[in-house]
Amino acid sequence: MIDRRLVFLGALALACMVAFMTIGLRGNLGFVLSLRAIKLIALIEVGIAIAVSTVVFQTVTANRILTPSIMGIDALYLFAQILLVFLLGGLAYTSLDAKLKFGVEVVALMALSLGLILPMLRTRLDMGFLLLVGVVIGVLFRSLHSLIARVIDPNDFAVAQASSYANFNDINSELLTVASLLTLAALVFVWHARHVLDVVALGRDTAIGLGINWTRTQVACLLLVASLVAVSTALVGPVAFLGLLFVALAERIVTTRRHSILIPAVALVAIIVLVGGQTLFQHLLGNSSTLGVVVEFAGGVVFLILLWRGSRK
Amino acid sequence: MIRIENVSLAFGKTNILKEISVSIPKGGITALIGPNGAGKSSLLGLAARLLPLQAGDISVDNLSVSSTSGKVLAKKIAILRQDNHVGSRLTVRELVGFGRFPHSHGHLTENDHRIIDESLRLFGLTEMSERLLDTLSGGQRQRALVAMAYCQDTDYLLLDEPLNNLDMYFASELMKSLRNIADTRAKTIVIVLHDINYAGSFADRIIAMKDGQVVADGKPADIMTETALGGIYGFNIPVISVGGQPIALPFRR
Numbered sequence: 219m220i221d222r223r224l225v226f227l228g229a230l231a232l233a234c235m236v237a238f239m240t241i242g243l244r245g246n247l248g249f250v251l252s253l254r255a256i257k258l259i260a261l262i263e264v265g266i267a268i269a270v271s272t273v274v275f276q277t278v279t280a281n282r283i284l285t286p287s288i289m290g291i292d293a294l295y296l297f298a299q300i301l302l303v304f305l306l307g308g309l310a311y312t313s314l315d316a317k318l319k320f321g322v323e324v325v326a327l328m329a330l331s332l333g334l335i336l337p338m339l340r341t342r343l344d345m346g347f348l349l350l351v352g353v354v355i356g357v358l359f360r361s362l363h364s365l366i367a368r369v370i371d372p373n374d375f376a377v378a379q380a381s382s383y384a385n386f387n388d389i390n391s392e393l394l395t396v397a398s399l400l401t402l403a404a405l406v407f408v409w410h411a412r413h414v415l416d417v418v419a420l421g422r423d424t425a426i427g428l429g430i431n432w433t434r435t436q437v438a439c440l441l442l443v444a445s446l447v448a449v450s451t452a453l454v455g456p457v458a459f460l461g462l463l464f465v466a467l468a469e470r471i472v473t474t475r476r477h478s479i480l481i482p483a484v485a486l487v488a489i490i491v492l493v494g495g496q497t498l499f500q501h502l503l504g505n506s507s508t509l510g511v512v513v514e515f516a517g518g519v520v521f522l523i524l525l526w527r528g529s530r531k
Numbered sequence: 532m533i534r535i536e537n538v539s540l541a542f543g544k545t546n547i548l549k550e551i552s553v554s555i556p557k558g559g560i561t562a563l564i565g566p567n568g569a570g571k572s573s574l575l576g577l578a579a580r581l582l583p584l585q586a587g588d589i590s591v592d593n594l595s596v597s598s599t600s601g602k603v604l605a606k607k608i609a610i611l612r613q614d615n616h617v618g619s620r621l622t623v624r625e626l627v628g629f630g631r632f633p634h635s636h637g638h639l640t641e642n643d644h645r646i647i648d649e650s651l652r653l654f655g656l657t658e659m660s661e662r663l664l665d666t667l668s669g670g671q672r673q674r675a676l677v678a679m680a681y682c683q684d685t686d687y688l689l690l691d692e693p694l695n696n697l698d699m700y701f702a703s704e705l706m707k708s709l710r711n712i713a714d715t716r717a718k719t720i721v722i723v724l725h726d727i728n729y730a731g732s733f734a735d736r737i738i739a740m741k742d743g744q745v746v747a748d749g750k751p752a753d754i755m756t757e758t759a760l761g762g763i764y765g766f767n768i769p770v771i772s773v774g775g776q777p778i779a780l781p782f783r784r
């Protein structure tokens with residue numbers, strides 16, 4: 219039996235998609251529709267990538283406040299990107315196949331996050347410390363990013379500079395196919411592992427007692443998170459609190475942490491917020507570039523509330 | 532049989548366990564006693580592969596815990612840790628149901644539900660089975676955790692201070708249930724206890740640890756004596772006999 223609240227979320231998400239495709243249609247219909255369809259797919263995919271990566275990351279770190287981006291994983295991605303420009307030179311970089319570049323960046327990000335985040339998880343630091351480390355990683359790699367940006371040729375820089383904040387209006391659609399495939403694969407994997415994730419949420423000792431291979435599961439989850447962060451950062455740029463907003467809303471609605479319900483719920487919430495929000499801003503308010511700012515602001519507020527509540531427990 | 536051979540454990544420079552060798556044959560209740568910091572939890576942690584083995588070997592029914600896959604071991608041996616922080620957004624039934632994970636991997640069958648119901652009943656949780664864990668008292672939560680370990684339906688059950696937080700009634704109910712399980716279902720139970728009178732009354736064998744070593748090992752009657760207990764805990768504990776059963780009275784002022 220499907221949860222009633224999931225049906226409701228699904229219907230709402232569908233309504234948002236229909237509204238996005240149909241409101242204010244003008245001009246060459248075929249052309250406009252295909253443009254919109256591409257953008258819709260991109261929004262859905264980015265939303266799902268951010269939402270699912272946040273859920274998995276929170277489960278594996280046993281933490282409701284952290285998200286991959288708060289831990290600085292998207293800063294790592296941008297760093298990996300500019301490092302590639304630095305090593306290859308701008309000309310070689312731009313002449314590389316976009317998909318190949320993306321592939322290399324994904325692998326680099328996976329390696330970086332395993333190297334940096336896994337040791338921290340293994341020493342079982344407390345939340346405050348993890349948060350601090352995340353801020354440091356973020357700042358460190360953003361500074362390294364701008365350091366390299368200053369060192370390299372200005373022309374090269376223009377190549378790499380493209381994305382330093384989330385922009386839902388100007389989505390990098392070149393990578394859409396490969397990113398879609400990656401997201402889909404991740405989604406299948408997560409769905410397959412939903413019961414394992416429930417057990418992981420019980421904590422290390424209990425999970426091992428129930429037969430989970432802890433290290434392998436942790437590594438697999440981190441790799442998954444890294445690839446999803448790569449997808450969303452490549453398509454729209456870095457986000458900060460968006461994942462937190464999605465998960466907090468979804469948890470509110472379905473009032474469970476069970477992954478078989480939470481994962482579809484959070485994916486649907488992400489679609490509702492992004493597609494619905496973009497419909498509102500682009501088609502109704504005629505102000506298409508503000509969505510990123512507004513949802514990030516809402517996410518930031520959620521972050522503060524969670525921190526404040528957590529500190530009073 | 533749980534076979535522990537020459538097991539040593541060190542954290543940094545401190546030796547926590549020193550060349551421990553002991554075997555626990557199949558069946559019955561073995562109580563593990565000893566002062567704080569003796570290494571009881573560490574030993575159980577090693578046996579349940581929560582800590583990596585540093586030296587020596589531990590096997591359960593001839594399956595070495597260091598080389599056997601977690602999936603296989605999870606059907607052989609279950610552990611209740613001394614301190615547990617499980618998520619609060621779970622109902623009692625959900626938590627207990629996780630004990631079935633090694634068998635059904637999250638897809639609960641009729642049979643699983645039957646075992647879950649039985650565990651809930653056995654540990655007096657039926658009435659509160661739909662309540663969230665964070666609305667329970669400490670003792671109720673402890674019982675839910677024991678029920679979860681029981682639900683795993685393994686031949687071996689390691690319980691680290693399961694009587695924590697339990698009132699007198701539920702403490703003795705729990706010990707009676709464990710006795711019953713051991714007798715009627717041929718389960719092997721290893722239980723860490725601080726109340727040696729429970730150990731003396733319910734266990735078939737008592738193993739005492741101190742400073743990372745086994746310092747006494749025998750039938751309750753052999754351990755529940757003034758000299759043996761004095762040696763283990765380092766102070767005088769009078770033992771009297773009530774209806775033929777030795778009772779330790781560490782209450783002298």
Ligand SMILES: Nc1ncnc2c1ncn2[C@@H]1O[C@H](COP(=O)(O)OP(=O)(O)OP(=O)(O)O)[C@@H](O)[C@H]1O
Pocket residue numbers: 542547565566567568569570571572573574613
């Ligand atoms: N992670 C750790 N790092 C360093 N020392 C540790 C660690 N875990 C346990 N110890 C030390 O190992 C010793 C044995 O600990 P253990 O928890 O096994 O004792 P115990 O017999 O279960 O005690 P208690 O009755 O208090 O539960 C203690 O001295 C403890 O301080």
Ligand SMILES: [Mg+2]
Pocket residue numbers: 571572573613691
């Ligand atoms: Mg202990």
